[in-house]
Amino acid sequence: MNIIEFENINIGYDYRFLVLKNINLNIKEGEHWVILGANGSGKSTLLKLISNDLYPNTHYEFKKKIFGIEKWDIFDLKKKLGIVTNELQNEFVYQARFASGYEIVRSGFFASIGKKEHHIFTKEQNEKTDEIFDYLDIKVLKDKKASLMSTGELRKCLIARALIYRPKALLLDEPTTGLDIKAQKNFLSLIKRLTSTLSIIIITHHVKEIIEDISHVALIADNCIYKQGLKKDILTSANISKVFDLDIELLSKNNKYYIKED
Numbered sequence: 001m002n003i004i005e006f007e008n009i010n011i012g013y014d015y016r017f018l019v020l021k022n023i024n025l026n027i028k029e030g031e032h033w034v035i036l037g038a039n040g041s042g043k044s045t046l047l048k049l050i051s052n053d054l055y056p057n058t059h060y061e062f063k064k065k066i067f068g069i070e071k072w073d074i075f076d077l078k079k080k081l082g083i084v085t086n087e088l089q090n091e092f093v094y095q096a097r098f099a100s101g102y103e104i105v106r107s108g109f110f111a112s113i114g115k116k117e118h119h120i121f122t123k124e125q126n127e128k129t130d131e132i133f134d135y136l137d138i139k140v141l142k143d144k145k146a147s148l149m150s151t152g153e154l155r156k157c158l159i160a161r162a163l164i165y166r167p168k169a170l171l172l173d174e175p176t177t178g179l180d181i182k183a184q185k186n187f188l189s190l191i192k193r194l195t196s197t198l199s200i201i202i203i204t205h206h207v208k209e210i211i212e213d214i215s216h217v218a219l220i221a222d223n224c225i226y227k228q229g230l231k232k233d234i235l236t237s238a239n240i241s242k243v244f245d246l247d248i249e250l251l252s253k254n255n256k257y258y259i260k261e262d
């Protein structure tokens with residue numbers, strides 16, 4: 001089953017200026033992808049295309065299917081494709097400060113930002129919420145208020161929230177942003193655990209987020225998907241230098257990648 005099937009998609013915020021041209025991208029169930037690009041290259045724009053927040057430029061013929069379907073109701077799409085972005089995290093920080101971890105996760109059933117008075121949850125929904133806390137081993141966050149959580153703790157709750165409908169894929173935007181070294185390791189190992197049950201798509205500029213389980217990489221450069229394919233073929237010093245417009249030596253050890261520091 002294809003998760004993403006994009007052919008010849010051109011996209012931008014203004015019909016005269018395209019941020020990304022001729023996007024061809026095919027992501028299948030069971031694969032795990034990193035989409036890597038420099039600041040301003042169009043990563044968030046691509047994310048909005050996948051999440052259906054931005055529509056392709058209709059001056060060009062294109063194909064856009066997600067899970068084999070062309071037109072999605074956004075709420076239904078979220079049940080199959082969990083999405084966690086830093087923008088979403090900021091919304092929780094500013095709008096749901098007093099929500100507990102439990103309320104944050106459970107709010108995924110209504111795709112709302114935290115608890116709303118009129119939401120009534122079924123026994124089954126409460127049981128599912130408990131199961132996710134057990135599964136991710138984050139029970140200590142159940143009663144903690146968002147305002148008292150660290151960045152990493154809140155992000156874990158948002159992952160749990162995104163998993164509430166047991167999606168087939170999880171789309172993550174720069175998942176380690178704002179986390180210290182220990183929190184990064186801890187967080188990436190949580191993502192690694194998820195790869196056995198769903199497909200992970202990480203959109204980032206951090207090479208270190210290309211965890212061992214990532215099978216495929218797409219690189220954004222020159223307003224397009226410059227290269228894509230199996231991780232081992234795509235991750236070369238020359239390709240990474242092109243992405244960041246800088247002479248970079250890419251090192252790898254134990255299936256992990258690093259940029260050589262001077």
Ligand SMILES: Nc1ncnc2c1ncn2[C@@H]1O[C@H](COP(=O)(O)OP(=O)(O)OP(=O)(O)O)[C@@H](O)[C@H]1O
Pocket residue numbers: 013019037038039040041042043044045046205
């Ligand atoms: N709402 C918008 N309206 C008009 N132009 C936009 C809008 N959002 C982004 N752009 C432009 O689209 C281009 C790509 O931006 P985008 O945010 O997708 O890059 P990015 O790779 O996510 O960057 P970063 O890593 O810095 O977050 C930039 O030139 C940006 O100015």
